[in-house]
Structure formats: structure tokens, C-alpha cells
Amino acid sequence: MATGNFCCLPKQTSKLGSLRNLLLDGCSLRSMPPRVGLLTCLKSLNCFVIGKRKGYQLGELKNLNLYGSISIIKLERVKKERDAKEANLSAKANLHSLRLSWDFDGTHRYESEVLEALKSHPNLK
Template identity: 35%
Template sequence: MSENYVSSICGIGKLKSLQELHMFDLRDVSGYRIGELENMNELCKLGINRLENIKDAEEASSAKLCAKGRLTDLTLCWSNTDLRSTDLDENILDNLHPPKYLRNLSIKRCMGARSAIWMNNVNPIFNLEKIYLTDCLECETLPPFGQLPFLKSMTLSNMPKVKWIESKFNGNDKYHAFPLLEVLRIKKLEALEDLFEAGVAAEDGCLLPCFIELELFDCPKLKELPSHAQ
């Protein structure tokens, strides 16, 4: 059975033992709303598209993503970057709180200016290994991803208002930003001035200690890179 066919099933929430739902297209009709996901607690991989069809934060929370203890791979997508309520996108993302065992997270076309509340505290996303953010045109500041102890790969694409990657540094000399990060891909971050906020990169050897691969494209304001990333 094709992935597209599964996603088109009306009342898919009845398939409570389903383990993979690659892309569930939300619609503003019964049987296709995000509340269908409420009792699908066996999901290991989940993609949700057309999040603009969620009316409010309460409806978003009805998916109960945080209760899906087996979920390791999550993709959250809006279908376009049209002008819409920045606050609504932020509130929707706040209420799509994933479980703590999540490994891979992708967010596409969110028009919120800030990150989700659960992303600004390392504990709820402690186990993340891979992050992919793209077409988040209004995003201005990123969460403290550098504090994620298991993060190995990060891709940031088409986020024109982001000025630096890691902005929250705890000031501890023993702190290593991105302690396991191996791959960093940065594309079309036109406002990016530095990988780290002023003062963060002063601690030699504390940044990107496991760094292997850098892909950099269309970041005209970027001033410099850590010496081992050049």
C-alpha cells in the first residue's frame, strides 16, 4: 500500500497500531483533522503536512504527540509561506510538543518569529541527533541547539532573518558547543553574520570538537568560521 494512499484514508486514527505515517495531509473536514492522531501511540515515524488547516492551539494539542513514546522521527510542514498569523504558527508549534525520545526533527515553512517553547529548553529534545529547518522566513533567533549532547547533523535553509546559529552560551569554560556535531549545512541565510554570538567563540577548542563536514551557500554577511571549519 503506497504512502500517499495511507495518508488519504478518512478516519486514519482508527489504525491505532500503525507505526509509520510518512505524511498526513490535514484538511478542514471530519476524518482528516489532526485529532485523528490522538490515539495512534505506536507511531515511530510521522509527518504532518498543511498545518495551516489547524484552527488554534487547542486543536494542535489534540494530536498528543508528547504521549507517543515510540516516536523517533517527526516532520512538521506548512504547505506554503503565504502571509498568515505569525502568532498562530507559533502557538501551533508550541502545542505539537514531541516525546523526549525523538531523534530526527524537521520543520518546514513555519512563519513564526520565535522558536517553539519546547525547543528553547534542551531537556524536552535532549536526544535529538538530526535537525532540519527550512523556509522559516520570519524566524529571527534559534534555540540553543549547541547544548544538545547527541546532535550529529543540522541543516538550516532559507531563513533570511537569522543572524547567528548559537546565541545562548552558559559561560562555563568546560562547555562544548555542539559536542557531537559532524555535519552542518547552511543555505540562504542572508542575514547570518557569525555561527556564534559575540563572545561565544572565544573558548578555543570548545566549539564543534567533532566537526567533519560544512556546506555553505548564499550567506553573504558571514564574517568568519571557526579555524577547524575553514
């Protein structure tokens, strides 16, 4: 578990292929390390900060079989409904808690479409 006040994880984090838990309580990440989606053994990821470039975006969650809860932060960086659908939250039957967060600046017009595309699995509590 990582705690503290740091803004980034090492870019090579995606090479930790056997990593099972990445808990980022109390961290102030600007975005996730690139290609988190390669961590296919990952079961716990309590925070995902969306980045602006490919490899840092919401679609990285697509192939992860996550358990427990997750907070998805910086949703204002999702520009298209299809980018949100790539996360495949509706297939994540083992998630029981989901927190979504936008930093509203008044210019993002896609909140409702993105929210609809982030439809979760019915098991979500």
C-alpha cells in the same frame, strides 16, 4: 507501501482495522482519508496530510501508537492551538523523527502557538 503520484486514498481506508503500516513515500495526497484515527493497530504512518473538515484533522493521530518517523503536512489548516494538542504527540514515545510542514500564504497567524502545542515526547531524536 504506496508509491506513485496519486492524490487520495479510498474513503473506506478506516475500515482496515488490522492495518499496521501505511507508508506513503512519494505520494501527493491532498488530505488523509476520513477517520484514520480508527486504525488503532497502525504502527507506521510516515505521512499525515491535514484536511479541512472533521475526521480529516490532526486530532486523528490522538489514539495512534506510532513508531518511527512521521511528516505532518498542511499545518496551515490547523486554526487553533487546541486542535494541535489533540494529536497528543507528547505521548508518542516510539516516534524518533518528526517533520512539520506549512504552506505559508502570509495569512496564518498561529504558527508559534501551533508549534508549541505540537510538543513532542522527549524520545524524539
